[in-house]
Amino acid sequence: MSNVLVELSNAMVAAAEKAGASTVLVSARRRMSASGIVYAANLILTADHVVEQEEGITVTLSDGSVLGAKLAGRDPGSDLALLRLERPAGKPAEISGEAKIGQLALALGRPSTGGIEASLGVVSAVGGPVRTPRGMLDRYIRTDTTPYPGFSGGPLVDSEGRVIGLNTSGFGYGAALTIPADLAWSVAAQLEKHGSVQRGYLGIRSQSVEISEPAQKVLKREQAAGLVIIGVEDDSPAETGGLMVGDILVGIEKHPIHDHDELFANLAGEAVGKSIAVEILRGGKPETLNIKVGVRA
């Protein structure tokens, strides 16, 4: 018999099978194996915390073939690691658009050679930036799927089998989080190129400060907080760019900056090495400075 329930069920199976072909088993620690996503034919994206060794890493593909792999790069802050297969053999995963609250999602994993495993849920929340035990995560997705053992590094997929994000329980909090696919892919691109994610450096000390209502009128937007500069390091990008003690930093590249977390998030990745527009309030008046972001050692 066929009805909408059967059709939905078949669609879920098809999604699990499609994405399952790009979901691999990652053996890079002594305990429990974990999962990974085929990012490119020779590259596997997985969770950083499941990679506990650099030697003798193996990856089992969906067809059962076992390949040796080497660590190509890692970013503990976002709990992502990239592995390079000894030869190109993987089928790269397809990625989905932005996660929407309430959308159906399947968490997939390949914790054993017994086959793909799945858990159903919905996207419960989208948030960020958030501090992680070893850095910052710009954005995250939370779901009510079941994070089975060995699911870290595996994909969260939509009803079409496209990757919404990479699941990890490596941040603690007693729950699993999902790193949005576009963010995970951009980290992966940096790991492929540099082996690590470069963090931006301005050379300032700052603290959160309230922005008065008249100042908000001058800014022409509602923004209750910014960062007041309380120190500028000698010969730093901030000094070169003209930033001064007493300035209130309110935005970077048109993104309002309310606190340190947002500042860090906007200084990572693409911004490094580039000249960025830093919006400040100086003596109650808005100004924009162009500052070339340095690399944090």
Place this chain on the structure above:
Amino acid sequence: MNLTSQFESALDDLMTRIRGVLVVVNNKRQGAGAGVLAGDGLVLTNNHVAGDGHALEVTLEDGGPYMAKLVKRNTDADLALLQIAEHGHPAAIFSTREPRPGEMVFAYGHPWGQRNVLTGGVLSAVTTAHTRSGEIPILRSDVQLAPGNSGGPLLNAAGEVLGLNAMIFGGDQSVAIPASIIREFLAEAHKSRPGPTIPGDVM
């Protein structure tokens, strides 16, 4: 009719079709579990629900409780077959298809003693569990199970029984004994016992 109403009405149909085959199995010493009608007055449940096999009672959707006699058990697969004197009720359909990870599943039972509760999820894995006499195949799902779900069916989207929920395996994980094992168990029961035939696939 929009998709969500179609979904609800399909779910309602599934409930209606399956309601008659779900029973309550009462074991005076150890409390209650669930079971499914397997035709000709046979009731399939978990071995741990049947307990020592004495003082068993089965309550159907539309009658009972009826006295039940334990006719067969498999302690490793946690299966038991009971016989009641009531005949002519519909029997559950045991799926003959390979279970597929990601497919929608529904557990039907009496969690925490609440009657006829349906909980949904997907099939998570087709795997194995260790028992005293070796490994047996099991189904894992992300459906929330509770005491009282034991012995109840894990259904697929078409309302066929994919497995029998057995909370006794796998700690806090939701585990079911697959239909393939149940079929073998029923076939053995049929061989070893004259009289009524084992139910076929047609309801």
